[in-house]
Structure formats: C-alpha cells, structure tokens
Amino acid sequence: MKQSIFTVKENTRLTDTVLRMVLAGDTSAITATGQFVNVLLEGKYLRRPISVCDWAEGELTLIYKVVGGGTEQMSKMQAGEELDILSGLGNGYNTAKCGERPLLIGGGVGVPPLYALCKKLIAEGKDPHVILGFNTAQEVFLKQDFEALGVKVTVATADGSMGVKGFVTDAMKELDYDYFFTCGPEPMFKAIEKIAKTSGQYSFEERMGCGFGACMGCSCKTKYGNKRICKEGPVMEREEIIW
Amino acid sequence: MVNTKVTLCGTELKNPIIPASGTYGFGYEFADIYDINVLGSLSFKGTTLEPRFGNPTPRIAECAEGMLNAVGLQNPGVDKVIAEELPKLKACFEGPIMANVSGFSLDQYRETVRRLDAEKQIAWFEINVSCPNVHGGGMSFGTDPKAAASVTAEVRKVTDKPIIMKLTPNVTDIVSIAKACEEAGADGISMINTLLGMVIDLKTKKPVLANKMGGFSGPAIKPVAVRMIYQVYEAVKIPIVGMGGVSNAEDVIELMLAGATAVQVGAANLREPFACKRIIEDLPKAMKKYGITNLQDIIGGAH
Ligand SMILES: Cc1cc2nc3c(=O)[nH]c(=O)nc-3n(C[C@H](O)[C@H](O)[C@H](O)COP(=O)(O)OP(=O)(O)OC[C@H]3O[C@@H](n4cnc5c(N)ncnc54)[C@H](O)[C@@H]3O)c2cc1C
Ligand SMILES: Cc1cc2nc3c(=O)[nH]c(=O)nc-3n(C[C@H](O)[C@H](O)[C@H](O)COP(=O)(O)O)c2cc1C
Ligand code: FES
Numbered sequence: 001m002k003q004s005i006f007t008v009k010e011n012t013r014l015t016d017t018v019l020r021m022v023l024a025g026d027t028s029a030i031t032a033t034g035q036f037v038n039v040l041l042e043g044k045y046l047r048r049p050i051s052v053c054d055w056a057e058g059e060l061t062l063i064y065k066v067v068g069g070g071t072e073q074m075s076k077m078q079a080g081e082e083l084d085i086l087s088g089l090g091n092g093y094n095t096a097k098c099g100e101r102p103l104l105i106g107g108g109v110g111v112p113p114l115y116a117l118c119k120k121l122i123a124e125g126k127d128p129h130v131i132l133g134f135n136t137a138q139e140v141f142l143k144q145d146f147e148a149l150g151v152k153v154t155v156a157t158a159d160g161s162m163g164v165k166g167f168v169t170d171a172m173k174e175l176d177y178d179y180f181f182t183c184g185p186e187p188m189f190k191a192i193e194k195i196a197k198t199s200g201q202y203s204f205e206e207r208m209g210c211g212f213g214a215c216m217g218c219s220c221k222t223k224y225g226n227k228r229i230c231k232e233g234p235v236m237e238r239e240e241i242i243w
Numbered sequence: 244m245v246n247t248k249v250t251l252c253g254t255e256l257k258n259p260i261i262p263a264s265g266t267y268g269f270g271y272e273f274a275d276i277y278d279i280n281v282l283g284s285l286s287f288k289g290t291t292l293e294p295r296f297g298n299p300t301p302r303i304a305e306c307a308e309g310m311l312n313a314v315g316l317q318n319p320g321v322d323k324v325i326a327e328e329l330p331k332l333k334a335c336f337e338g339p340i341m342a343n344v345s346g347f348s349l350d351q352y353r354e355t356v357r358r359l360d361a362e363k364q365i366a367w368f369e370i371n372v373s374c375p376n377v378h379g380g381g382m383s384f385g386t387d388p389k390a391a392a393s394v395t396a397e398v399r400k401v402t403d404k405p406i407i408m409k410l411t412p413n414v415t416d417i418v419s420i421a422k423a424c425e426e427a428g429a430d431g432i433s434m435i436n437t438l439l440g441m442v443i444d445l446k447t448k449k450p451v452l453a454n455k456m457g458g459f460s461g462p463a464i465k466p467v468a469v470r471m472i473y474q475v476y477e478a479v480k481i482p483i484v485g486m487g488g489v490s491n492a493e494d495v496i497e498l499m500l501a502g503a504t505a506v507q508v509g510a511a512n513l514r515e516p517f518a519c520k521r522i523i524e525d526l527p528k529a530m531k532k533y534g535i536t537n538l539q540d541i542i543g544g545a546h
Contacts, residue, residue, distance in 0.1 A: 001275060001276055001516070002276075003276070003515075003516060003517060040514070040515075044305065045305055045306070045307075045308060045309055045310055045461055045462075045510075045514060046303070046305045046310055046513070046514065047514065086516070206300055206301070207300065207301040207302070207303040207304070207451075208303060209302075209303045209310065209312060209510075209513045210266075210512070210513035210514075210516070212272055212516060213268065213272045214266060214267055214268045214272050214273070214512060214513060214516075215265065215266060215268075215303070215312065215314065215513050216265075216268075216288070216297065216302075216314045216317040217300075217302045217303040217312060217314060218300065218302070218303075219296070219297065219300070219302075219314075219317055220300065221296065226296060226317075231272075
C-alpha cells in the first residue's frame with residue numbers, strides 16, 4: 001500500500017453517468033489486476049474505493065459511476081487538480097488459476113477492472129472472451145476498448161437495445177470456456193453462480209472504513225475462514241464463497 | 244527543545260499518542276507503511292474470551308466529519324490473539340502495549356485478562372465496558388456505576404498491572420461511573436468510546452448499517468469528548484486516557500488541557516493511515532506555537 005498524491009490528467013464522460021479519470025502519479029504499489037485504490041475527497045470523511053481499470057508506470061486509469069456526493073465531486077474535477085489516493089489495495093485476480101479460454105463477465109461499473117485483467121491474460125497467451133452487461137445501449141462503455149485488444153466481445157442489454165437481449169447469463173449459455181472472472185452487482189453473481197460450468201473468481205464490494213485491513217468493517221465468512229473484502233479480497237474463488 | 248514525554252500509571256511514554264482500539268488492528272498493517280515505534284503505545288483490537296465474527300455487513304456508514312461503525316467486536320479470541328496476533332505485533336513494536344479487553348460477563352472479563360496478564364509487553368489493561376454494538380453485553384456494564392465497578396473489581400483479582408476502565412459516553416452522568424470505577428480499584432479512566440448513532444439512506448429509506456445503530460466517532464464528536472474529560476478530571480484523582488475526534492496535534496493539546504494524560508487517535512487512522520505519525524511529528528511544532536515546553540505540565544491546564 002502507498003499513500004500518494006495523483007494529478008488529474010483527464011476526466012471524460014463515457015456515458016451520462018460514467019466517467020473515465022486518468023491520473024498521473026506513483027503506481028508502484030499496484031501489483032495485480034482487480035486491485036483497487038481508495039480516494040480521499042474534500043469534505044468526505046471516508047475514502048471512496050474504486051477499482052484499478054488500468055495502470056502503467058506513472059499513470060492510473062479509473063472508471064466510475066456518479067451515484068452520490070463523492071463520485072459527483074470527482075466528476076467535476078479538472079485536469080491539473082490533485083487527489084490523495086491509497087493505492088495497491090486488495091488481492092486482485094489470480095490468473096495463474098485459469099485455463100486457455102477464460103470468460104470475463106462484467107456488469108455495469110463492474111466492467112472496469114476486467115480491462116487490465118484482459119490485457120494481462122492476452123499477454124499470458126490466453127484467449128479471453130468478454131461479456132459486458134448493461135441495462136441499455138446508452139449505458140454501454142469500454143466496448144471499443146476491449147475490441148481494440150483483439151478479443152471477442154459480447155454485449156448483453158436488458159432491454160435488447162444492443163447485442164444479446166437479456167442478462168450476461170443469457171450471453172454465457174452457448175459459450176465454451178474453461179474458467180471465468182467476474183465483477184458486478186451481486187444479483188448478477190447469483191445468476192452466474194447458478195449456470196457457470198467451471199471454476200472462477202468473483203470480485204466483491206462492501207462498505208469500507210479503511211480499505212487496508214485495519215477496521216474489520218468489511219468482513220465476510222468464507223469456506224476458507226473469515227476474510228476482509230479489502231485485504232484478502234475483493235476477489236474470491238468460487239469454491240470458497242458462502243452465498 | 245520541547246518535552247513530549249508523559250507518564251501513565253507509572254509507565255513512561257515518549258509521547259502521549261496511542262492509536263485507539265479497533266482502528267489499528269494489531270499494528271502490523273501500519274508497520275508495512277511506517278515504523279510504528281514512533282508511537283507512545285498502541286491499544287490493540289478489542290479482545291474477548293471466545294472468537295467473534297461480529298455483526299452482519301454493512302458495518303460502516305459515513306456522516307459529516309465522522310463515521311459510524313457496527314463491527315461488533317470481531318476478533319479471533321484471546322488464545323489466538325496470544326498465539327498469533329501478539330507475536331506479529333511484538334515483531335514490529337517494542338514499546339508498551341495497552342491490552343483492550345471486552346466481555347459479556349464478569350467471568351469472561353476476568354478470564355481474558357488472566358490469560359493476557361503474562362504478556363510482559365502489556366503495560367496496561369484497557370477494559371471496554373462501553374462498546375455500544377453488542378446486545379446485552381458492553382452497554383449494560385458501562386451504563387451503571389455498580390456494574391462498571393464490579394467489572395473493575397473482578398479484573399483486579401487477576402492482575403497487578405494498571406487497569407484503565409474505558410467508559411461509554413452514552414450515559415447521563417459519566418462522572419458517577421468514573422468515580423465508581425476509581426473506588427473499585429481502577430488505576431485510570433479511558434474515554435470516550437463511540438456515541439450511539441444512526442444514518443438512514445434516503446434511496447433505500449432504511450438505516451445504512453445492518454445493525455441499524457452504530458458507534459459514532461471522528462472529528463464531529465470531539466467537543467463531547469473534551470466536555471466529558473473535563474468533567475471527569477474534576478471528579479477523580481486517577482489519570483485519564485482521552486480520545487474522541489482527534490486528528491491533529493492541536494486536538495491532542497486540547498484533550499490534555501481538559502485533563503487527559505495520554506491521547507488516543509481512532510477513526511483518523513482509517514481515513515489517513517499516517518495520521519498518528521503525522522500528529523507525533525507535528526506535536527513539537529504545535530507545542531512551540533502555544534508556548535508549551537513540557538507536555539506533562541499542561542494536563543488539566545484548562546481547569
Ligand atoms: C472494491 C471496490 C471497488 C469498486 N470499484 C468501483 C469502480 O471501479 N467504479 C465505480 O463506479 N464504483 C466502484 N465501487 C463503488 C464505489 O466505491 C461507490 O460507488 C462510491 O464509494 C460511492 O461514493 P459516493 O460518495 O458517490 O456515494 P454515497 O452513496 O454518497 O456514499 C456514501 C458512503 O457509502 C459508500 N458506498 C456507497 N456505495 C458503495 C459501494 N457500492 N461500495 C462500497 N461503498 C459504497 C461510500 O464509499 C461512502 O462511504 C467500488 C467499490 C468497492 C468496494
Ligand atoms: C471501526 C472501529 C472499531 C472500534 N473498535 C473498538 C474496540 O474493539 N474496542 C474499544 O474499546 N473501542 C473501539 N472503538 C472505539 C475507539 O477506540 C474510540 O474510542 C472511538 O472511536 C473514539 O475515538 P475517535 O473519534 O478518534 O475515533 C472502535 C472505533 C472504530 C471507529
Ligand atoms: S475496510 Fe477496514 S478492514 Fe476492510
């Protein structure tokens with residue numbers, strides 16, 4: 001974990017409510033895809049946890065949805081403004097466990113962390129297939145970015161305005177895969193859990209006090225014992241999860 | 244040169260800063276990012292006789308200048324604390340340790356303290372009779388002078404180390420509780436624990452916390468802490484460990500002026516992991532600014 005100051009380079013709207021923020025700063029504490037950062041915002045007592053969408057030396061990309069006061073504040077930030085960020089939090093996805101044809105399943109603002117994961121899997125010589133689930137075509141983001149990586153992308157929208165009509169699970173059914181990684185809302189997880197044919201990893205959310213293991217605010221029970229979502233998570237293996 | 248040393252129940256601290264129980268784990272998460280030997284002491288996570296998972300989540304809610312928690316005393320139980328957590332803490336911290344203990348019966352308090360007593364690095368016991376999160380437990384002991392006194396007397400039987408009773412602010416007369424503990428043999432008073440609060444989510448129209456109510460802490464509670472420390476200082480002779488909303492060196496001085504001998508930092512550690520280190524580094528500057536050379540001399544200075 002590292003606490004450091006990042007400078008906003010760009011903060012652009014991807015949809016009505018979702019923005020991409022690119023920041024310059026020290027990313028050396030980030031060691032795995034699926035990790036998150038904890039962002040301090042003026043006038044807010046607790047930090048806001050946001051997944052790492054992508055990173056490089058000196059550059060961090062976050063994609064976030066405006067849902068309340070904190071993310072609203074982030075959406076108003078301009079290039080050149082600074083943010084106090086704790087980076088390198090959480091365990092992240094473990095790609096050592098997956099086969100040759102992993103499925104990446106993202107729902108809504110669960111999509112961002114799958115981007116760096118997808119890049120990593122490609123670099124490891126795997127052949128990922130990405131499913132992106134949204135409510136409507138207007139909400140879709142990152143589709144082109146995934147396509148630019150050269151992977152197969154299936155979009156599912158609840159209203160059928162783009163891609164498969166229905167949920168990510170409707171897109172999953174016919175696909176052949178040997179492992180899966182997912183991030184998104186819990187109802188989506190429960191639907192995936194019912195039909196998934198292989199082992200996989202889920203990334204969870206919880207209200208956090210600290211984000212680095214100090215307060216026990218984010219604990220959950222697993223088959224492998226009690227875990228803190230912020231420290232031993234947010235990514236859990238399918239086999240350990242108690243639903 | 245300014246002097247930041249204070250003496251708490253016979254043990255000298257190089258400075259009065261102590262991370263508060265429940266906000267610092269067993270220290271090692273913080274030792275990853277700075278040398279925690281800069282601390283005066285540290286109070287470890289509230290330990291109970293049996294392991295506890297605590298309350299369902301969400302356990303955390305935010306509010307203006309503070310937060311609510313309903314962790315519910317999650318800890319691995321005293322035996323695992325001794326076998327697994329304390330060795331890790333001792334590997335990164337050489338100073339005196341404050342052992343925070345909770346219980347749900349007199350037997351549990353006594354037995355937990357008895358098992359921890361052999362640990363040489365433990366300099367004080369901080370007995371939490373105030374945690375507002377646990378039904379039928381902490382709350383009842385800390386809200387009644389007789390019950391608080393009976394806990395004090397019970398743990399007194401099994402340790403010669405100083406006993407510091409940690410009080411809840413959720414009472415009408417904290418002074419009577421502090422006095423009852425002093426009469427029952429307490430060596431110090433620690434205060435304040437969290438204030439009982441609630442946050443309602445306007446979107447769901449329901450309380451944010453699964454437990455509905457939770458302990459309110461952070462900068463917003465500081466005036467309550469200062470007032471209560473001031474009142475108790477006038478009524479007892481034993482030293483006070485003060486806490487509640489401390490986030491900078493000025494706050495430390497304020498609580499000491501009210502009557503605190505040492506000062507704990509709680510929620511600030513969660514918002515800013517370097518909070519204690521920063522406060523310790525800023526303390527000499529703040530002392531100079533307010534014309535203080537010897538920190539020990541200002542204790543109770545506001546009276
Ligand atoms: C590990 C992790 C990764 C995340 N990654 C992303 C991401 O990449 N993109 C994205 O848009 N969102 C992400 N979230 C959700 C994001 O943290 C919340 O949307 C954000 O905290 C809301 O803050 P707010 O002030 O706008 O909302 P408010 O509702 O005003 O926030 C009030 C309080 O509740 C907390 N809170 C509210 N919603 C959530 C939530 N879903 N999860 C945890 N805490 C919450 C806030 O942190 C704050 O303490 C992630 C959450 C977690 C736990
Ligand atoms: C997440 C959290 C967990 C806590 N757990 C304990 C505990 O186990 N035992 C205890 O005596 N106090 C506990 N407390 C109370 C703090 O030690 C402290 O008394 C209180 O938070 C007020 O200080 P602050 O305003 O600086 O946070 C906890 C507080 C928080 C925020
Ligand atoms: S949020 Fe504090 S331990 Fe996870």
